[in-house]
Amino acid sequence: MKIGILSWILDRERTGIDNYLYNIVREMIIKDKSRDITLIHYRKTDNPLYQMVNEVVIGSLPGNMENPLSLSRALKREEIDVLHLPSHMALQVNPFFVGSQVKKVLTIHDLIPFFFKDKLPFFYKFWAPSLKLIKNRPHCIITDSQNTRNDLINHLQIPEEKIKVIPLAPNKDYTFMEDKSPVKDEILAKYGISSPFILYVGTVELRKNIPLIIKSFYKLLKSGVECKLVLIGKLGYGFPEISQTVETLGLGDQVLFMGYVPDEDLVKFYNAADLFVFPSLYEGFGLPPLEAMSCGCPVISSNTSSLPEVVGDAGITLDPEDCEGFTKAMYQVMTSPALQEEMSQQSLERAKLFSWKKTAEETWKVYQEVHKEGY
Known part of the structure; x- marks a missing residue:
């Protein structure tokens, strides 16, 4: 069995x-x-993964759309049995027209375009129609959570037997550091931050x-707790409004936007933070809270979409519209070392339930089932 994977998303800063x-x-x-994997993308990069598997570089159409003719030729030349599209991003429609001889697996991480059109850039509005177009073409659809599976059934009317839920996992390098003092001193000095601080990781968008x-x-x-708020992630849609909120409240010195941070520093931020807060309105999975938990950081998140599946009872989950509730929970954690320690231990235990090894094994099983039996 030969597996082809569209891998252009590996050629950029990883999120x-x-x-x-x-x-x-x-x-x-x-x-x-x-030996059984071929990564297919548009241009050569220095990503080490390409040195360990078969690599095929094909041309792309404007806007990083797959060139269906080049892709069809590559799949035939490499004798690909199963093609995996690891994301529905970038309007990946063309690969579903490359021929019926290749079985197709699609990962749909979320249905954000259906629910948040007013909080996303204009081009996102084209994703929903594209998903409706391709919904019957993959032989199997992988989702990260039961919540996204339910969304696919309810909003795209995809047969439930076609959908496989395979949870994500924290990076194996995101681990709890017993001696946090040197790490905290290093990260604070490097990025000019003072302690204590509350952390958020993810795109900084509405x-x-x-x-x-x-x-x-x-x-x-205002309640008397002295700390900083550190937000890590690229600036996304609606950032001017976010920035204006900071300015209006006079928080320019307390709220720090760090932009993209490499993995080797991000794990140190998770370990150095006193609290991780993630009030997202909707997540297909919610990887940052799990990454924080794997480093033993106490977590407060919203109770919507897939986040309860990830956080479980290890963190505090709240209505994402409950500003007072978030303030109260943050106060409780930041003023109680005992509660921080308790939540830290609960986070570490919860994180053990997830691993990339299990995710990869379950994904490979999908390849085998699609290749052998079809859907």
Whole structure:
């Protein structure tokens, strides 16, 4: 069985979806599947994964759309049996027209375009129609959570037997550090941050409910708790409004936007933080809270979409519209070392339930089932 994977998302700075593909491919390589995997993308890069598997570079159409003719030729030349599209991003429609001889697996991480059109850039509005167009073409659809599976059934009318839920996992390097003092000193000095601090990781955009974090943090400061709010992630849609909220509340010195941070530093931030807050309105999975928990950081998140599946009873989950509730929970954690320690231990135990090894194994089983029996 030969597997082809569209891998262009590996050719950029890795975030959530990119980490998904990177980690499952890496685990498949560890399980000695490298000879059976062909990564297909648009341009050569120095990503080490390409040195360990078969690599095919094909041309792309404007806007990074797959060139169906080049892709069809590559699939035939490499004798690909199963093609995996690891994301529905970038309007990946063309691969579903490359021929019936290749079985197709599609990962749909979320249905954000259906629910948050007013909180996303204009081009996102084209994703919903594209998903409706391709919904019957893959032989199997993988989702990260039961919540997304339910969304696919309810909003796209996809047969439930066609959908396989395979949870994500934290990066194996995101681990709890027993001696945090040197790590905290290093990260604070490097990035010019003072302690204590509350951490958020993810795209800094309206859909992530960033204004609520800022307003809750403002009320926390008014209650007498002295700390910083550190937001890590690229600046996304609606950032001017977010920035205006900071300015209006006079928090320019307390709210720090760090932009993209490499993995080797991000794990140190998770370990150095006193609390992780994630009030997102909707998540297909919610990887940052799990990454934080794997480092033993106490977590407060919203109780919507897939987040309860990830956080479980290890963290505090709240209505994402409840600003007062978030402020109260933040106050409780930041003023109680005993509660921080209890939540830290609960986080570590919860994180043990997830691993990229299991994610990769379950994904490979889908390849085998699709190749052998079809859907």
